[in-house]
Amino acid sequence: MAGNLIISLHGPSVHIVRQCGPALGDILHSKFGCTAIIEEVASGSVPSLVPQKTVVSEKRFAGVLSAGIKLSVWKDDLTNVCVDAVVNAANDKLQHWGGLAQALSSRGGPQIQQDSNDYIRQKGDLKTGDAIVCAAGLLPCKKIIHAVGPSLTANPSKYEISKAKPLLQKAIRSILDRVKENHLKTVAIPAISSGLFNFPLPLCADTIVSTVKEYYENSDRQYLPEEILLVNNDDPTVKEMERACCELLSHKTYSEVAGAGAGEGAAKSSTPTVQFGNIQLTLKWGRIEEQETDVIVNSTSSDRNLSYGVVSKALLKKAGAEMQRELHRAKPKGKVIITKGYSLKCKEVFHTFDLSTREVLFKSVLDCLCIAVSNKHRSIAFPAIGTGGYGLSKTQVTDVMTEAVKEFAKKSLPTFEVHFVIFPSEVDTYKAFETAMRSFQQKAPDPGFTQALEHRDHFPVSKPAAPQISLYGSPESRLEAERWLWCLFHSSHRVTIRNNFILCFGEEEYLQLTRLSTKETIDIKESFDKGHADITVNGDSHEEIVVAALQVEAMLCNIQREFVREEERAMLPFSTEKVTFERTPVDVRDVLFSERASVLIKEGLCMLKLEKVENPTLRKMFDAKKQQLQCSTHRNMFQLIPSQFCEMVSHIGFHAEYAPPADPAYGEGIYFAGTVRKAMEVWKERNETYLYLVEAEVLTGNSTPGRPGLILPVVGTHPQIFDSVSGGPDLSVIFSGYQALPKYIITCTVA
Known part of the structure; x- marks a missing residue:
């Protein structure tokens, strides 16, 4: 993540966000991978249609049946x-x-x-x-x-x-x-x-x-x-x-919310846990290098030497020397440098530095939280950063870190866990954090988390003058989301949603569409033409049209999540535990980057990012399919997909719903192009700012010419079953997603 993009809200857009704030945040996260922080939408003269939270959530018991x-x-x-x-x-x-x-x-x-x-x-x-x-x-x-x-x-x-x-x-x-x-x-x-x-x-x-x-x-x-x-x-x-x-419940079936005994000095009282909106903040004893959260935060020196500082040394010893080498190479994002976790039990380590003032510490904690959510992590562990050689007192660090979490929790966010992990011997530090969190448990926060912080003047986070949405994510995802929001908020009397997951709607979804259509001011029509499913929302009221369109988008998000869950269940026999994948950026200096960039330049495209996709479960299924088809070779082919499906293709592989061609003249399967130029022809009706090409290994096997309407490869005159159909030398259509393995996702734009 390289920062945030702010979108001011005016007039009807404020009313729309008031009604659909949580749903809108979920849609932006699902479609574009953006974290949307919605601010000050409840401060106008019109009362909010979504009542805000007025009490702090508190966990009183936790056990396991x-x-x-x-x-x-x-x-x-x-x-x-x-x-x-x-x-x-x-x-x-x-x-x-x-x-x-x-x-x-x-x-x-x-x-x-x-x-x-x-x-x-x-x-x-x-x-x-x-x-x-x-x-x-x-x-x-x-x-x-x-x-x-x-x-x-x-x-x-x-x-x-x-x-x-x-x-x-x-x-x-x-x-x-x-x-x-x-x-x-x-x-x-x-x-x-x-x-x-x-x-x-x-x-x-x-x-x-x-x-x-x-x-x-x-x-x-x-x-x-x-x-x-x-x-x-x-x-x-x-x-x-x-x-x-x-x-x-017997002691064998539950464990109370109490200090879990993280070594010497374990908590003798219940573990403080505070819920701010969707953010659960927990204070615990423990060693930071033993945490099993998605992200672990480290405070390091400005020269990036992990041999200095108690926390840095502990993480280095556990992670291994490769983390130090990556830290020297990595580019900072503000005051945060990201490395892999290596031998740690986390996915990434966020290294902060130069925490010399309360203002810098506050911004660093807030940046870590925003980056973690934008990178789709679900949990983060902080040590008491700033209490080492930076000269900040334990009380100052406690106040700043807890206020940063509270500030972060004011936003419209997915469910997220924050852990403050205190080393067992740091009794005074634990007590300082415990006192702060007990105070949050005992008093209700400001309604809706929308009021100014008690010590706001100390921090470089100013209250926005007007309602706004802050988008956190990659530069591409932020701009795609901004463009989508602009078109949505400035639509006149019609919004069209094109997504082939509309074809997966069931009785419940159609019942919801019927209810939306019964309003006198709203008309909803569904169409399917040349392999593309659309829902068009028409009406006289701009606000009602957009709210109805967002309800349809929210239904699609739920349908897609359920689709992923179903596919995961089908893939479990090929996975030891759960389906996991990684999208790793390829360095611009790597020969892989330069080779693909040169190909794109010839087609009038500029490559911005190359990500390598690794999914062990999909690889096993692809290899099994290769044996089943008795196909010893594969073709490197391309597919052009909307940005919202990049995560899904990395997770569960290829499906026809992602990228229907402009004209499905050769069947209703999954289309692949042999060249980038052919991909631009097949998916010519693309109007996004950025283009997302997926390079894949494709098993075409025995192929035969395709024709409109095919849902499976045709059977030959002899007892021969074809594995795919073709639309010429540079176009293949397969009918099983397991015949293709995603290898790279290429983000590019017109040069």
């Missing part, structure tokens, strides 16, 4: 929890008139109640103990599960309670059934039937915890989620959930 599933207890606002699904305590008619149901319906927008009305109209009232899955609207989760628990009278008798308990157990089991059926990884469950429904709170907590425990003890293990979160926003309920977990 016997099936390996995490179970945690949280004090939090369920309307702001970022999980795959949240559970609503619903009534049998799905009328969300009060309590949690009303809060979720208000936060999620009119779609929540409309979906519920549609369900009741089509299938009738729910029964007590039932649970159904619906779209989450504007909630920051994928799904909402409406569950009907028992409703008791104001002062229920023991007999009434005894009748209600099995119904509550049934409701919890129904929720977990829906989790399994929809392959949800995380679900947040409130204290169903307590509160407005009058189920006694202590028994409610015991019933929920014991039912979750028993469900997974007796599960067939065909699908298991990653975590069950028990989430409530009031202290009495949270304390009862915490008590129930401690009493009903």
Whole structure:
């Protein structure tokens, strides 16, 4: 990442972002790999349509069930929890008139109640103990599960309670059934039937915890989620959930949120964890070189010598000398230099330097966080940087680092973990951080994280004068995202979305399109012409058109994520653990770079970046396909794809949805061009600022001429099965993505 790009918001765009901020951030991340930081959209005179978070999230318990599933207890606002699904305590008619149901319906927008009305109209009232899955609207989760628990009278008798308990157990089991059926990884469950429904709170907590425990003890293990979160926003309920977990789960099935004993001086009190929006900040004892986060942060000297400083020496010893050699070669990004992790248990190390003032330290921490998210990492570990030879006191470092995380968390971001890791002997440093984090746990932050920092004047981060979006990512991704946003915000009465994953829409997606089309001011049309699927949104209101278009884009993001998950599951037999891949930039001085750059120059293109793709699982599948086809050789061929599919092709290989040609005259398969020039002809309807060529090894095998409409290679007159079809010497079409292996992604522009 080489910095950020700021887009000012004016007039209608402010209202659009207010309604769709979280969805817009997700879309920008999915389409362009950009992290979008949305600022000051709630400060105008028009009230925000998306209520902002007003309490700090706090984890009160964390454990692991016997099936390996995490179970945690949280004090939090369920309307702001970022999980795959949240559970609503619903009534049998799905009328969300009060309590949690009303809060979720208000936060999620009119779609929540409309979906519920549609369900009741089509299938009738729910029964007590039932649970159904619906779209989450504007909630920051994928799904909402409406569950009907028992409703008791104001002062229920023991007999009434005894009748209600099995119904509550049934409701919890129904929720977990829906989790399994929809392959949800995380679900947040409130204290169903307590509160407005009058189920006694202590028994409610015991019933929920014991039912979750028993469900997974007796599960067939065909699908298991990653975590069950028990989430409530009031202290009495949270304390009862915490008590129930401690009493009903044995020591063999859970571990409390306590100091894990990172050697001498391990924590004797619970580990401070604070949730700022989507950012979870945890303080822990430990050695920085032993952390298993995606990123580890190091503070080094300006001469980049890792032999100086306690943290640098520890990382160097663990990582090996190659990290030192790369550090000398690497180019800094501001005050951050990035190297690989080598023998460390992380993907990358961010080296910071010259942390001589509070201002520089603040910016360095903030830069590390932004770069990590932009590089699609999910977690980062910081030592107490700045407390060594830079002259900053422990209190100063504590204040600056925690405020930097808080500032970062004000933005619209994906879920992310930040760890402050304190060496076991640094008791005073740990206490300073602990005091700061306890204070955050005990008091609510500024509403929506939009107010100025208490010590803002000390830091070089000024409050924007107007609403804006800051885009973090590569220069190419930032400019592509800016161009897309400009076209979206300046569209008049029509927005067209071209994406062949529209063909993967199911009943739920078409139901959402139908609901959007029922508005008098909106008209949505789907078309499929020459192998290209389009959705066009028309209407009289610019704001409503763009909001509807963003809802369609959000559906496509979810469809693509599910597509990747399904492909990963299909690829698992060829992978020892999980499907992993790397996109490694090739140095401009490398002969590989110069060879490909010279080819592109002849075609009027300038190569900006060459990335090598390495995916061991795809390689195994490609080799297996080579044996199956009895094909000893491959062709080096090219495909021109939109930027949003570069990550997918690296992860799960080639699919026809990525790059349909301008004219699929030779079949409905996956097209490859033998030369760059031919690729420019096949995919001539490209209008992006940058072009993304994928160079691949392709198994064409036995080939025959193609024709329109083919979905599989034709069978010859003799008992011969062809492996591909052709459209001439420089064009091949395959019908199995495993016949092609991505090798390089080339980013270029017209010279």
